[in-house]
Amino acid sequence: MYATTEELQRDVQRFMDELHGKFDGSDGKTYLVFCGGTGCMAGGTPDLIAEARKLIADEGLEESVVTRRVGCFGLCSQGPFVRIYPGDILYRLVKAEDMYDIIHKHIIGGEIVERLIYEDPKTGEKFEHMADIPFYRRQKRIALHGCGVIDPTRIEESLAMGGYQGLMRALTMDRQDVIDTIIASGLRGRGGGGFPTGRKWQFAYNQDSAEKYVVCNGDEGDPGAFMDRSLLEDNPLSVLEGMAIAGYAIGASQGYFYIRAEYPIAVQRVNAIIEQAEERGLLGDNILGTGFSFHAHVRLGAGAFVCGEETALLNSIMGLRGMPRPRPPFPAVSGLWGKPTVVNNVETLSCTAYIMREGIEAFTQYGTENSKGTKVFCLGGKVVNVGLVEMPMGYTMRDLIFDIGGGIQDDKEFKALQTGGPSGGCLTPEYLDEPIDFDNMVRLGSMMGSGGAIVMDEDNCMVDVAKFYMGFICDESCGKCSPCRIGTKRMLEILERITSGKGTMKDFDELDTIAEACKTNSLCALGQTAANPILSTIAHFKDEYIAHIEEHRCPARVCKDLIEYHIDPDKCRKCSACARVCPVFAIEGVAGKTPFVIDLEKCIKCGTCVTACRFDAIYKA
Amino acid sequence: MARLSGASVARIEEICDAYQGEKTPLVMILSDIQREFGYVPLEVQEVVSRKTGLSVAEIYGVVTFYSFFSLTPKGKHVIGCCLGTACYVKGAQRIIDRFCNDLGIEPGGTTDDGMFTIDALRCIGACAAAPAVTIDGKVYARVDISQVPGIISAYRQMEGGAE
Amino acid sequence: MSLVNIKIEGRPYQVEEGLTILEAARQCGYEIPSLCSFNHGECNQGSCRVCLVEATGARGLAASCVYQVAEGMEVLINSPKAVAARRTSVELLLSNHNVNCQQCGKSGQCELQNVARIVGAREGMFKGAKTPTTYDDVSPSIVRDTSKCILCGRCVERCKNAHGNGVLGFQNRGFDAKVGPAMDISFADSPCIMCGQCVTVCPTGALLPKSEIDKVDFARAQGKYMVVQTAPAVRAALGEEFGLPIGTPVTGKMAAALRRLGFNRVYDVDFGADLTIMEEANELLDRVKSGGVLPMITSCSPGWVNYAETYYADLLPHLSSCKSPHQMQGAIIKSYFAQAHGLDPKDIFVVSIMPCTAKKSEKDRAQMEVDGIRDVDAVLTVCELGDLIKRSGMQFNRLPEEGFDYDIMGTSTGAGVIFGVTGGVMEAALRTAYRVLEGKEHDAVVFNAVRGFDGIREATIAMGGMDVKVAVASGMANAKILLDQIREGTSPYHFIEIMGCPGGCINGGGMPIVRHCFLPNEDVDIVDTYRAKRARALYTEDERNTLRQSHNNPQIIELYSRFLEKPNSHKAHELLHTTYAGREPFRVQDH
Numbered sequence A: 001m002y003a004t005t006e007e008l009q010r011d012v013q014r015f016m017d018e019l020h021g022k023f024d025g026s027d028g029k030t031y032l033v034f035c036g037g038t039g040c041m042a043g044g045t046p047d048l049i050a051e052a053r054k055l056i057a058d059e060g061l062e063e064s065v066v067t068r069r070v071g072c073f074g075l076c077s078q079g080p081f082v083r084i085y086p087g088d089i090l091y092r093l094v095k096a097e098d099m100y101d102i103i104h105k106h107i108i109g110g111e112i113v114e115r116l117i118y119e120d121p122k123t124g125e126k127f128e129h130m131a132d133i134p135f136y137r138r139q140k141r142i143a144l145h146g147c148g149v150i151d152p153t154r155i156e157e158s159l160a161m162g163g164y165q166g167l168m169r170a171l172t173m174d175r176q177d178v179i180d181t182i183i184a185s186g187l188r189g190r191g192g193g194g195f196p197t198g199r200k201w202q203f204a205y206n207q208d209s210a211e212k213y214v215v216c217n218g219d220e221g222d223p224g225a226f227m228d229r230s231l232l233e234d235n236p237l238s239v240l241e242g243m244a245i246a247g248y249a250i251g252a253s254q255g256y257f258y259i260r261a262e263y264p265i266a267v268q269r270v271n272a273i274i275e276q277a278e279e280r281g282l283l284g285d286n287i288l289g290t291g292f293s294f295h296a297h298v299r300l301g302a303g304a305f306v307c308g309e310e311t312a313l314l315n316s317i318m319g320l321r322g323m324p325r326p327r328p329p330f331p332a333v334s335g336l337w338g339k340p341t342v343v344n345n346v347e348t349l350s351c352t353a354y355i356m357r358e359g360i361e362a363f364t365q366y367g368t369e370n371s372k373g374t375k376v377f378c379l380g381g382k383v384v385n386v387g388l389v390e391m392p393m394g395y396t397m398r399d400l401i402f403d404i405g406g407g408i409q410d411d412k413e414f415k416a417l418q419t420g421g422p423s424g425g426c427l428t429p430e431y432l433d434e435p436i437d438f439d440n441m442v443r444l445g446s447m448m449g450s451g452g453a454i455v456m457d458e459d460n461c462m463v464d465v466a467k468f469y470m471g472f473i474c475d476e477s478c479g480k481c482s483p484c485r486i487g488t489k490r491m492l493e494i495l496e497r498i499t500s501g502k503g504t505m506k507d508f509d510e511l512d513t514i515a516e517a518c519k520t521n522s523l524c525a526l527g528q529t530a531a532n533p534i535l536s537t538i539a540h541f542k543d544e545y546i547a548h549i550e551e552h553r554c555p556a557r558v559c560k561d562l563i564e565y566h567i568d569p570d571k572c573r574k575c576s577a578c579a580r581v582c583p584v585f586a587i588e589g590v591a592g593k594t595p596f597v598i599d600l601e602k603c604i605k606c607g608t609c610v611t612a613c614r615f616d617a618i619y620k621a
Numbered sequence B: 001m002a003r004l005s006g007a008s009v010a011r012i013e014e015i016c017d018a019y020q021g022e023k024t025p026l027v028m029i030l031s032d033i034q035r036e037f038g039y040v041p042l043e044v045q046e047v048v049s050r051k052t053g054l055s056v057a058e059i060y061g062v063v064t065f066y067s068f069f070s071l072t073p074k075g076k077h078v079i080g081c082c083l084g085t086a087c088y089v090k091g092a093q094r095i096i097d098r099f100c101n102d103l104g105i106e107p108g109g110t111t112d113d114g115m116f117t118i119d120a121l122r123c124i125g126a127c128a129a130a131p132a133v134t135i136d137g138k139v140y141a142r143v144d145i146s147q148v149p150g151i152i153s154a155y156r157q158m159e160g161g162a163e
Numbered sequence C: 001m002s003l004v005n006i007k008i009e010g011r012p013y014q015v016e017e018g019l020t021i022l023e024a025a026r027q028c029g030y031e032i033p034s035l036c037s038f039n040h041g042e043c044n045q046g047s048c049r050v051c052l053v054e055a056t057g058a059r060g061l062a063a064s065c066v067y068q069v070a071e072g073m074e075v076l077i078n079s080p081k082a083v084a085a086r087r088t089s090v091e092l093l094l095s096n097h098n099v100n101c102q103q104c105g106k107s108g109q110c111e112l113q114n115v116a117r118i119v120g121a122r123e124g125m126f127k128g129a130k131t132p133t134t135y136d137d138v139s140p141s142i143v144r145d146t147s148k149c150i151l152c153g154r155c156v157e158r159c160k161n162a163h164g165n166g167v168l169g170f171q172n173r174g175f176d177a178k179v180g181p182a183m184d185i186s187f188a189d190s191p192c193i194m195c196g197q198c199v200t201v202c203p204t205g206a207l208l209p210k211s212e213i214d215k216v217d218f219a220r221a222q223g224k225y226m227v228v229q230t231a232p233a234v235r236a237a238l239g240e241e242f243g244l245p246i247g248t249p250v251t252g253k254m255a256a257a258l259r260r261l262g263f264n265r266v267y268d269v270d271f272g273a274d275l276t277i278m279e280e281a282n283e284l285l286d287r288v289k290s291g292g293v294l295p296m297i298t299s300c301s302p303g304w305v306n307y308a309e310t311y312y313a314d315l316l317p318h319l320s321s322c323k324s325p326h327q328m329q330g331a332i333i334k335s336y337f338a339q340a341h342g343l344d345p346k347d348i349f350v351v352s353i354m355p356c357t358a359k360k361s362e363k364d365r366a367q368m369e370v371d372g373i374r375d376v377d378a379v380l381t382v383c384e385l386g387d388l389i390k391r392s393g394m395q396f397n398r399l400p401e402e403g404f405d406y407d408i409m410g411t412s413t414g415a416g417v418i419f420g421v422t423g424g425v426m427e428a429a430l431r432t433a434y435r436v437l438e439g440k441e442h443d444a445v446v447f448n449a450v451r452g453f454d455g456i457r458e459a460t461i462a463m464g465g466m467d468v469k470v471a472v473a474s475g476m477a478n479a480k481i482l483l484d485q486i487r488e489g490t491s492p493y494h495f496i497e498i499m500g501c502p503g504g505c506i507n508g509g510g511m512p513i514v515r516h517c518f519l520p521n522e523d524v525d526i527v528d529t530y531r532a533k534r535a536r537a538l539y540t541e542d543e544r545n546t547l548r549q550s551h552n553n554p555q556i557i558e559l560y561s562r563f564l565e566k567p568n569s570h571k572a573h574e575l576l577h578t579t580y581a582g583r584e585p586f587r588v589q590d591h
Ligand SMILES: Cc1cc2nc3c(=O)[nH]c(=O)nc-3n(C[C@H](O)[C@H](O)[C@H](O)COP(=O)(O)O)c2cc1C
Pocket: A188, A189, A190, A191, A192, A193, A194, A195, A197, A217, A218, A219, A220, A221, A222, A305, A306, A307, A308, A309, A310, A311, A343, A344, A345, A346, A348, A349, A450, A524, A525, A526
């Protein structure tokens, strides 16, 4: 329980020394640091840790060799990782059986295990240190500060990384000055809309109300993005700090985290950090003797994308169906229980903590004229380096996909980058050298969104992608207002028609009318932007639509109704592997005698046989 | 209508009471009940209605709005197929289709023997492992369609062995 | 209230700050097509997206029913963009609607139909699957057909506002969203009290009273002896079905129309109301004298009775055992009247014309018969009567003024007629109770304290050497307050009147629909004032009547002397009183 800032600062110094000891060897121990992100955990981190502990115990090294689990390293496609300190050597794609070499060769023998070192797939260059890998070289961690470095379950480590320094600075300032600082930093909301954060706080500040609230939007609905999850899991204190800063600035003493129920670890970590902060007097009444009181609560989402929309989110916190309501009044005027409420995204809040700690300059030195700082992206799809990327705004798409992302998998052709999730659009190769920032993305017909960035290659059918997003939106529409409730269904039906070869050219007109109606007539931004994926794919890939409609052909061979599976008799080696996996027994042939044949009547086009055939004999047409 | 046991009623009331200090805690109460009982049928909603003073219609509205809540019990093993964008562009649709085909149910459905439920999920944060599938919380990375029958029979065998 | 300057279609206006664009436009003489908006936001806020206009400051188009005016705002209602947007919204609605207006009970009074016509929506513009629907005609009172529902949420809000703990709610989401009772079960199995408040606000045919016209036709075809009786509130509203201003009393034309519809006898339930007062006032005095259960609560509103049985079964002994007026009168018709005319009660078919949907289920209650003879055989709403008249070819407005049939039960008092408005039963009962206790009439006939539309009203009247404390509530949200007092033992009252519908029967579920879109030149708060106008019609009829106390009704006196002996006699109990039983809110066997 710290009664004053001085007390806290004394401890922070100690925490910093301790943390540094874990990196530079000054505490005389060796650390095996594992990535505890979802990707690596799924890839086997728990087994690695168990194996490492066993080997360490076998060698009687428990005193000097310690395992640590931290958050996502970012380069998830190369996981699971082990990072060794001192020395900062990174091993990737580690399997349980590799642990033996790591312990014996590296820890005991002091020799680097060459085969586990990261190797650039293109140049073949090897990198022992994480920071040297091209994927990391041009990134800058502001929002993700501390993520993947600290043990997020221990508040000491977060404090050692500068946690709460921003709040403490803010508490010495006038509330208006805090808001002015955020305004001057040019910070714009990372939740998708890009609304200037300082201005939002100013609105709430201006409201005359004894009761105000801060809400952290951790609903993260974009179906291909997990930036906020990482942040909440890997350094929850930075978000809590941002929330408290916002609370101080606008005059709120209560904050709510709204987190998806699908993120149980994030929920657990946030709850734990709140508890630890309360224990230490960093949260609650009269924080650090400054007179400022702030309490934080956690509320869970329950599986509804629309609850990311701020008014729906507020309704959800208030225990209601997550249906948006008309704005104005905006939450800053009338939010939770009718009181002025600031709703900010997870990443936004983390950035405010950074700005308050490091100063305006440290933030504005990155980014473009109207988009300051960095943005976290969740790079996924057909790109080589799949993972979490935080880069300064203004980098080009080429920087993101080819430099940081390492290019397209299997040397396929880059077709499109989808950003902004279901509200966004596709950016095509001609835009590769366009800078990525809020305004430019909109100008190009997409949007920044919350940070989902999915790379598509020649094997992706863009009509199918449009249908995917429309199916998502249609499922997730709250159903309150008629244009979105019915319009999205109608658009989905049209796309289903087109992808099954039953579309007509007239469908374009109908799509156009409904898309326009959704945009202008819908109550909330979900409906207003619902047609974007369609409009943007039509704009760039109209020929693909026409191929489906006029030629009943799916050029990328994705749309089930327009393809057939065949076996090339010349390639077939009569092994019968395909026939054995076919769920509907559609493949006939006698092993070793005749080439196998697919009965097109029976085939349900599941595609299993293709992966089963080791001789590449089965093709789609 | 199946009646709730006295113990269940007491437990539900206990859950409601735990949130007495909170303003408007309905979603939290229902989440706890869903986690503990596996579903939130009408009888349960009536108890929550009595405790919270909210109408059953409103509670039912909330239960059917959020996909986390279910009116019927889920299967013993819940197969969650990620249909997030990153997984989708890597063929996740075919994976879920195959699970559905082999188990003879639709997404969201439960097999007659109560063994499996298939849920379509949105990004579970394992995009690098796309297409990803979770079964009872365990994540299966880069699932290939030909693995599907094997995964199902492994779980069936596990059950068989236990009996 | 400060004023703001706005422009509508380029013309300058000054309007009050805080109004929505729609409200402001109405004051300035414009009617913006709208569909979900209702009575100061008694709706699912801004959901239909039909009332869209261009407004400076708004992102995209503004939903005028929720978007407030602001200084300098310029509003365009008739711009090509706004016109097209409104049309597409309605066309999308129609693409998920079971459009069969010809057979729809709401046709002609349907706001969707009206608005579709006005915005020029073309049916079939967009085709596709429809939301799976529910058709519920199991309850005797209300039919719910979600294939016609536009999810405006008015019914949800009305049920909640009227009764506190609403029966209706939104369910599912997206394209599967629906409005209905929990679990989408039938009204019959739900805690619904059948008041029909939801029906009166529904803009479409999704909620309608269950029609019993066929039943009446069938009885007539069988050659039954047809007796019709009309509730007090009916005369105050039937005219609305024929375009007359709200609150026009049409008692005479109504009687004429009923006679021309082939009813052998046309009676006024006001007589039954007088009878109810005799029984109820005496029951009250009995209870006071003999230390019976107090406060006593009225029982003439079946909506309220349903509620009591569902949620306050422990308080059922507080309910008066009196049947409601039309049930009493039905029982009298099939006994006293039948005897007098030498008719076999089995050949008599009693039709009640009611402002009420709950009465439809009331008449089906097991308790509502004597020796296997049902008191009442069919209940028609005001709207159904309107339909019958229209079907018959009569021009209602040109009918002569006629009276009710006079014999046996043709006289009624002003006390009977005010039953139709909240506080009326109380006032009528006080008039009679005072007389019984004091042996003389009260100086002032009118008890103003129990009149009006406040949720709860109370009064203390000195009579019989004691201070009689009474209270009046309408709508279950208000009633609940009084009931909880009784439960807690803190109720100071002797007698309480409770009506199911806010405002009483003049606002009942079987009354005509009152809508802006059909009466565009009416006041801005038309929906708030129609109750007052209808109430006025009843109070006027009370004032005009020379008989104003039930006990002064000569035919009532005759009925007692010739048939029932005295109030609360054994015979009276057999015919005029009833019993109650608690019930589960949800009566689902298996789901
Ligand atoms: C359909 C929809 C979904 C949204 N989902 C999210 C989300 O998951 N996370 C988020 O931070 N903002 C989301 N938003 C944006 C929020 O409404 C809101 O603008 C944001 O939380 C404000 O925070 P910021 O200013 O810090 O970005 C969503 C908006 C819409 C319309």
